[in-house]
Amino acid sequence: MMDCMFVMLTSLELFGWWICMDLMEMKTLVNKKASPLLAHYCSIITSLEFSPDGRFIVTADRDFKIRVTVFPKKPLDGAHEIQSFCLGHTEFVSCLAFLFTVDYPQGFLVSGGGDSTVRLWDINPGTLLDTCEFGSKAGIVDYKGNEVSCSTVTDLCTIPGSNVVAVAVQSLQGILLVSCDLSSQTFGAVKVISNMGDSFIPTSLGCSSSAELLWTITGVSKPHGSNHNSLTCVRVLSGFKKTIPDAALPELTVVDDNEVPGAEKLLEKLQGSVTVEEEVFLAAAEAVKTSMCNLLIKKQYTTEKREFRKRGRNDKKTKH
Numbered sequence: 001m002m003d004c005m006f007v008m009l010t011s012l013e014l015f016g017w018w019i020c021m022d023l024m025e026m027k028t029l030v031n032k033k034a035s036p037l038l039a040h041y042c043s044i045i046t047s048l049e050f051s052p053d054g055r056f057i058v059t060a061d062r063d064f065k066i067r068v069t070v071f072p073k074k075p076l077d078g079a080h081e082i083q084s085f086c087l088g089h090t091e092f093v094s095c096l097a098f099l100f101t102v103d104y105p106q107g108f109l110v111s112g113g114g115d116s117t118v119r120l121w122d123i124n125p126g127t128l129l130d131t132c133e134f135g136s137k138a139g140i141v142d143y144k145g146n147e148v149s150c151s152t153v154t155d156l157c158t159i160p161g162s163n164v165v166a167v168a169v170q171s172l173q174g175i176l177l178v179s180c181d182l183s184s185q186t187f188g189a190v191k192v193i194s195n196m197g198d199s200f201i202p203t204s205l206g207c208s209s210s211a212e213l214l215w216t217i218t219g220v221s222k223p224h225g226s227n228h229n230s231l232t233c234v235r236v237l238s239g240f241k242k243t244i245p246d247a248a249l250p251e252l253t254v255v256d257d258n259e260v261p262g263a264e265k266l267l268e269k270l271q272g273s274v275t276v277e278e279e280v281f282l283a284a285a286e287a288v289k290t291s292m293c294n295l296l297i298k299k300q301y302t303t304e305k306r307e308f309r310k311r312g313r314n315d316k317k318t319k320h
Contacts, residue, residue, distance in 0.1 A: 038069055038079045049096040051123065052107040056083055058123060060093035066111055068123045084126030091115040097156040099165060104182045110165055112153025118167055118178060120187060132178055132187040134169070157205035157214065159240050163188075164249065166214055168202040175202055175216065175237075177249045191249040196235045199282055213238055213255070234267060236260050 043061040050057060050071070057069045057079060066086035072079045091114030099120075100107030108129065109121040120129040152170040159166065167176040174194035180187050196202075202216040219232030239252040257267055 036078055037075060038067075046092060046094055047096045049098060049109075052098050052100045052105060056123060058096055058109060060096055060111065060113075062092040064089045064092060064113070066093055066096070066109070066121070066126075068126065084123060086111070086119075086121045086123065086126045086128065088119055088128040088131070089113040089115055089117065091152075094153055095156045097158045097165070099158045099163070099180055099182070101161055101163070101182065108180075108182065108185065110156055110158065110180075112156050112167060114152045116151055116153075118153060118156070118165065118187070120180065120185065122185070129185040130187050132190065134167075134176060134190060154203050155205045157207050159207055159214070160209065162240065164240070166205050166207070168205050168216070171201065173199065173201055175205070175214075177252075179249055189249055193237070193252050195252075196237075196254055200233065200235060202235070207240075212240060213261075214240065214252070234260075 038057065038059065043063040043065070045059050045061050047060040048057065055071060057071050058066060059069065060066045064087070066089075068083040068086065069079045070081040070083055072081070086109065089111065093111055093113045095112045097110050098107040099110050109123050111119050111121065113119075116134060118132040118134070120131075121127065122129055151172065153167055154170055155168040157166040158164070163180045163182060165178045165180060167178060169176060172192070172194075174192060174196050177191045177193060178187055179189045196216065200216075200218055202218050204217040204219075206215045206217075207213070208215070214237040216235045216237065217232065218235075236255040237252040238255050239250045257264065260267060
């Protein structure tokens with residue numbers, strides 16, 4: 001691993017350039033310029049993850065691609081050595097996560113996208129190992145009660161030390177739990193957790209380091225046409241501690257607000273208030289649906305703009 005620390009930034013205006021800045025020079029950081037690290041040619045980067053061993057940067061984009069890049073010894077000079085491409089998604093790739101255990105420390109990549117699939121990869125050769133298709137198979141319905149046949153994966157979260165992946169889906173009132181048999185490199189059972197309240201559609205997931213709690217968040221920032229500056233609500237699930245690898249998927253329960261770590265002060269800070277009105281949930285659900293639909297609309301660039309971008313690519317510049 002590196003002897004210094006870097007912060008990774010991205011910009012939609014830069015067609016998915018990832019840039020890095022040296023955090024070891026915090027006193028002079030304000031005067032430092034960010035350095036381009038890598039880019040996806042004429043496509044917006046939608047997700048980034050480091051491999052568990054720190055050797056690779058894995059990036060996904062709106063053009064169905066997952067790129068595995070060797071993390072350079074000198075990050076400020078850019079990352080130009082591509083290890084592999086993971087190709088298989090038929091719509092944009094929205095999120096990435098690594099699934100690893102003590103027995104499999106190198107880990108396997110898990111990806112989700114706009115094609116209603118979660119996919120399992122070996123990143124070294126870029127091999128697709130298995131695909132989990134959900135939607136109508138899992139009995140997913142949206143908050144209006146309509147069956148969902150095709151819905152975007154909005155986030156993924158692997159549970160440390162286990163074979164379980166938590167999945168947030170665009171219109172699902174709850175989450176999916178997907179088991180994975182790492183020895184056979186295949187997905188197993190799929191389970192819908194829908195005890196999180198009506199109209200609660202998670203948009204972001206995170207697991208505590210102890211793997212005891214799964215934090216789920218629904219919300220958007222400054223939704224168009226809404227009177228709310230931001231819409232956020234938090235639900236915390238427990239039950240993973242009792243999970244035994246290769247066993248049945250766990251029964252999760254929603255933690256009462258007064259039992260959430262940090263309790264009311266934390267919820268008030270995250271949500272703006274301890275309680276959240278029903279209209280907030282509905283507005284957030286509509287905003288997420290609109291946002292994900294917009295990701296499916298691929299912009300067309302003129303030949304002139306494509307050539308300009310090609311000339312400006314960091315890996316095409318000649319060093320003197």
